[in-house]
Amino acid sequence: MSSAIVLPDVVPTRVRPHARRETLRLLLRSKTFVVGSAIFSWWVFCAFFGFAIAPHDPTGITPSTLVGPSWHHLFGTDTLGEDVFSRVLAGARSILTIAPLATALAIVAGTTLGLLTGYMRGAVDDIVSRMTEALLAIPLIVLAITIVVAIGHSTAAIVIVVGVLFTPLVARTVRAAVLAERELDYVPAARLRGERAPYIMFVEILPNVTGPIIVEATVRLGYAVFTIAGLSFLGLGVQPPTPDWAADISNNYNLLESGTYWWTVLFGALAIASLVIAINLIADGITQVLER
């Protein structure tokens, strides 16, 4: 039967739009993500332009101390007569420089470590895992405090400390993901092409674990803010008069007990909360989209 009709492969193909664009579309559908990013971008904007758009000099000491909220001082003034509203706006800068830097550090280091340990396994893996375990056994804040006290609380110091302390946590997540990936056949397939380990780790596996990494990054960012705020609440943050939410709270929260003067603390607190919530919302959205 040479008269066979050979149907060409013409069938409604299921070529969906580009995967990455797809993900983005889904993200934009997710309410949590949208709300989260809205708030987050607002604070990022403030981090850049907070000082510029602040109605008063955020570090301008004036005789009008502890004035309640009013049109002139939207959020009132603090014990030094500084405008709280302006300080809240400008306060975004310190936290939004330190936290993302620390997170970035942790992600880069952690990812590399995770890839190495997850793919190579063996002694390196064991040691690093133990290390991680050990670090988890020590309350993070305690370590952070100790080291910061030791090397002084400069911005760089805090970034490095938090970054380094988060690294094994990131590594753990990445490692888990990598362990799952290396079981997939494309890894032996690559080896059967004669690929070297670094290529397999960074070109073959890495792109497949970006999902968990992104999620981890957002979650970590949240914790970074949390931790750094804690440090700065304990007086291990930026130097006054630099506006900083947590520091301002810690300087003023004793005022609360008087019942009055709540504005010196409330807005800073709300700012921190909103920022971390925003980050968590983003993380939530991303997780839902990536893990559907």
Add this chain to the structure above:
Amino acid sequence: EPAAAFGATARAAASSSRLRLAIIPPPTGAIEPLTFEDQGGLETGGICGEFLTRATPSKTLLPELAVSWKPNANATVWTFKLRPNVKFHTGQAMTSADVVATWKALASPGSQALSAIGSYLAPAGVVAVDDLTVAFHLNSSVSNFPYLTSSDTYQAIILPANYKMGTFTSTPQTTGAFMITAYNPGVGATYQRFPGWWGGTAPLAGVDVTYYSAAAAADAALLGGQVDLIGQIQLATDRSLFNNSNVQIFKARGATHREMCMRVDVNNPLHDYRVRQAIALTLDRPAIIKQLFNNLADIGNDSPFAPVYGLARSVPQRKKNIPKAKQLMAAAGHAKGFAITLTTETTGEIPELAQIVKQSVKAIGINMTLAIESATAYFAGTSTGPPKGWGNTPWLNADLNITDWGSRPVPNVFLVAALSTLSKSGAGVWNAAHYSNPKFNSDVKSFLAAASFKDQNKYAIAMQQLLLHDTPVVFPYFYYYLAAGSKSVKGYVADPLGQIYLSKTSLA
């Protein structure tokens, strides 16, 4: 084992006539009269300890373990008559031997009291005349020596001759109205009324001390009715206690103050006295006092002569004067200003003060960076020895710094330890400005020797003028020492130096 003891005695102690006292911050280091130098320490020790004499805010000196005292002609030898039948908590009676032992130790190396007395008294100078008489042979004449034997030399708690270092908190062995029965570092201490107290019976059955590291927590406790009294408070850190109907504030006008020291010996703009004057001239002191203390402070005139002393009042007060300051800067060749770092500690209102200074000096083009560290970090390091004799601790070596100073009944310590040139005798040990002016040094000597107030004032005026000119240190204010208590606290008197004297206090 203190912890256990703490629990043990505590169980018995529920009676309402026990005072619940908040001390902030907790003592650092062991409670050891001879060596403690921190607020928490001296308060903890002072509750059970007594001194030869007790200073009062009104500057009158009350007899305590000494009943009377008198100098020789040129005030180089002071003879103290001791109170008879005083018992230590151990039961043994107090005699001159105990006083001599205590004071020899105070005058020996390693004693923190040296800063106050080291320059006049050597161990050999302390001699027992008879069982109840002690004589102090000073190596120069000091007209107001008795003040140095008072509660203000807080290391000078009289201890038994057989006292062993390190046993202060484990065995009650002082003479006070209360005996320390438990001490848990960083947590609290317990005191019981001492039945055998020479002064009779104290109204309170005992005292329960809780240490706080955060003022806010202590305030919350007072407001929440969990403590009756807070040893020391401040507007800056305890604002919630002020104008609050349930809280009574105890004031003690004194010489408690902050010193902004400017190194005179390093080659930077501060080297020039005109720059230092200019900086001093930028401060609007009345405004600062209003802002930081709600006016509960006396204005300072850049000398240790606090208004309470009544000395050198005739010298005009330095006032804010930007044009003049600018001129001085220009004259010093810094018309454009300069950048400099101000190092200080997170104590009380100091951070705020630092920020105010930073803002004030902007007016004359000085761009100031703040380095505010924890008190521990600020006082860390060595304070003796090389490079310049002050070791390497920030508080004595930073180019520009602000340090907290306790009150003294007489300005001696400020003059000798903080402003005189460094010397073997212990002078200048706390001279953070590294100020050195022979004229000033000799004036200090004469001042100390001067018997009459008139003479003292004469030298005071001289020194005041020197300091106004050289301005090694800015004394912006002398703030009142404040304590806060619930309405039920009766008969408590705050002490400018922070001694918490409870033998006459009671709870309504």
Add this chain to the structure above:
Amino acid sequence: MARFLLKRFALAIITLFMVSVIVFMVAQLLPGNIGRNVLGGFATQQSVNEYNHALGVDRPVYVQYASWISKFVQGNLGSSLEYKVPLWPLLRPSLVNSLELAAVAFVLVVPLSILGGVLAALRRGRVADRVITLTGLSLTAVPEFVSAIILILVFGLLFKVLPVNANAPPGSGFFTHIRYLLLPAMALTMVLFGYIARMARAGTIEALDADYTRTAFLKGIPTRTVIWRHVLRNSLLPTIAVIATQMGYLIGGLVVIEKVFNYNGIGQRIYTAASNKDFTMLESGVLVIAIVYLTAMLIADILYSVLNPRIRHAGAQ
């Protein structure tokens, strides 16, 4: 199972060793000469050297480590550099306090958050779910000092129903203790609720979607029974581990809360130790926390393996 637990125990020991090394190294970072820090500025260099020699801190680091750790395992924690008294009497009450607080927080947060999580899972996608998840998210997000302060304001000062300091007056009874611990415990609950609830939710959802749950439903078993017998048993397993991992934080990580409530927990101890450079206190304190944490983990492992036959019979087939 025995061998599984043995393995875990061995690992815990190794981890502990690592912790000791880490903390010792970190402590070495702390600047300043111990003798100088302790004796203060006026001490002569010679006496400082003598002091250091007496302490043995002039020996090489590894020697110091060896002597420290060997003493530690013999139960001798040495004595505080700052207070010059033996460490254990200092640490023990603090540790006890921390454990008390942790316990109360535990009793509050665990049932609450698990309930929340399971509820959310059962109402997946509905309002209840969104509410629980988002509240949890937000509560967890708010830094502990913020929530603590607000709690103090409301319960301690506005309504005056709860004491604002966590330290019960000495000698007071059990319930008084609890009362005093309530506020900080609530603050902790806020921090942990979202986290644990989230895990519980995830676990429950997974179990709900599992085939065996379908089997159970198709057997005609009433919903409630299915949830109890089939879903929860499997879904709460992972949650146990999650809760255990929080122990470290609950015991030693409460520096901030303890500060706000002036609670004498081990976190405070370590914090002051760190800032006052009390090396011995710092090292031993952290190690103690680590021990507690790892014990908690071990207990969790035991629980886990008891509830999870797969592990219980590991190797047995």
Add this chain to the structure above:
Amino acid sequence: MSAAATPAPALELEELDVAYAVRGVEREVLRGVSFSVGAGEAYGLVGESGCGKSTTALAVVRYLPRNGRVRGGSIRVAGTDVLALSREQLRRLRADRLSMVYQNPADALNPAMKVGQQVAEVFRVHGVPRNEALDRSRDALVRVQIADPGQVLSRYPHQLSGGMQQRVVIAMALAKDPALLILDEPTTGLDATVEAEVLDLIAALQADFNTAVLFISHNLGVIRKMCERVGVLYAGTLVEEGPVANILEDPRHPYTVGLIRCIPRGGARKDHGRLDSIPGFLPSIGEDLPGCVFAARCALAQPICTTEEPAAHVAGNGHFSRCHFHEQARELPRTVAVELGRPLEIERSGDPLIRIDDVARVFRQHGADVHALAGVSAAIWPGETLGLVGESGSGKTTLARTLLGIVAPTRGTVELDGRVLPVLSRRGQEDVRQLQIVFQNPDSALNRRHQVRRILRRALHKLGDLTGERADQRLLELAEEVRLAERYLSVRPAQLSGGLKQRVAIARAFAGNPRLVVCDEPTSALDVSVQAAILNLLVELQVKERVAYLFISHDLGVVRYISDRIAVLYLGRLMEVGSAEVVFSGPHHPYTEALLSAVPTIDGGGRQRIKLAGEIPSAAEPPSGCVFHTRCHRKLGAICEQQEPPLVEVGEGHVMSCHIPIEELRRLQREARPAPAEEAAV
């Protein structure tokens, strides 16, 4: 509809429409499915993956996924309208009348509960007291032929083998003596031998319970074995229905015809001709199909097919087909020319391409030594296909991986052209190129983050040393060779169907003209229609490139179709090696015999089943002597338990490891099998 004749059908579907909401959009999965299962009848539902079989089942038990919804139609179980039931009524229905068994028994049982409790529950819901329930459970297990029920009841699921687990599940399903039992691929994923056991069991039970059964499967052989009537489901539409025999022997729908042609049946072999296949693939759910759902892939398709929905054309005795051209269905033109692939003459006198010499591999798994391979020796000559069969866990993959160097042997050597090969990491690029692999699961074999073009280009670069211009050129040729339309080069694997993915994987393997390609169950994850195409492709490539294959598969039909020689592996040991013909026609090793007998064939009849005693022993503690003796139905006696039989030559190129002399075997097996079906079918 004949089934409707019986008074109250056990199951009756009418115009059932089901849709899944995907991202807010409702997508149609079942399009007006109607059929009925008479009381006591066994009804089969076939169709390729994704056509809606499980959905149908889940709709019946009203357990659709959260996003699924019945949009229309009715479901009646033994007369009661399922969709109208209240929660409680539904619960009762499930408790009394309705049971379902699905694919993966391991997941179907609660890992945290003892088997006993779980079985007992079935009785407890009827308020039976605990201990009585337990007794009944024991009986239930006895009924599913579980040797010592007491033992099993007190165990946890994970302590049971797959076959055991499925038995337990079936026991639970039948315990309540339901009116309708739904079996959704109950044996997929089980080994051939185990599958046979379970199927026999079901058949037996169904007979004596006379429960109505809805049997879902994609395997026509199984359906033939198990069912009286069968419905062919395609894209959520029942395209053909009728008595099994009619459907299989006289199909009236092009799709059914295609399906049957795809399967390598009877003695089909690569050198007898290509398999036919169905081009293209299943429309994705919710696709708008105005006319005939199959039109897009139908060689008979006319304009009308895409516009008009075909009615059900009855072809007598309850056999109907939804095709406009149901008469021509049988003349459906082949999509692939039959053109006889010229048989490659394989030169076995020379050196083999690959020689495996006494290779053993031990894995350490919690404490125990798992002997995955225990001394396997084999050789593959250029251009030939060595088929490797054996039950799950017999060591097939391990052998393959050892050969490729991914797994290092604990003993023995792998030689290429007489040179000993080191493990992969120490092989030179040249050797690496010689040996390639096609994995079982294309999803995991292709990096989902890399575009097809990138995947292939990299392979060309590393294996073919090609870059730039020449690479692009070769890329297109390669795509052409594996029938991969160019437009697919620029997409990611996720956007390809299983078959297309496997083509990419094959293209990658052939990027650098390898001399041996290992195919580890390359088609077992694919539907038959696609499988055929892939097999054809492999054969074509072999003819063109003279490449040798090591072809691993569970499916004996497939192995027989593609292999020149076949090796039978059991517990990491070779039981028999020989030319495909010999191994199939026999005399064969008892184990081989059992394997062959286990396979349900479309042609029905087949050999009479040989029951294998007991379970596959664990590779951790293999039996003494002949490892097969524990299950062997021809066991001689002590000798089998004591001495391991050597692997001896019993005919030219035919080696076997059995104590029974070959002649004896021939005789025994003649008796066992009157008229071998294969020969007939060739």
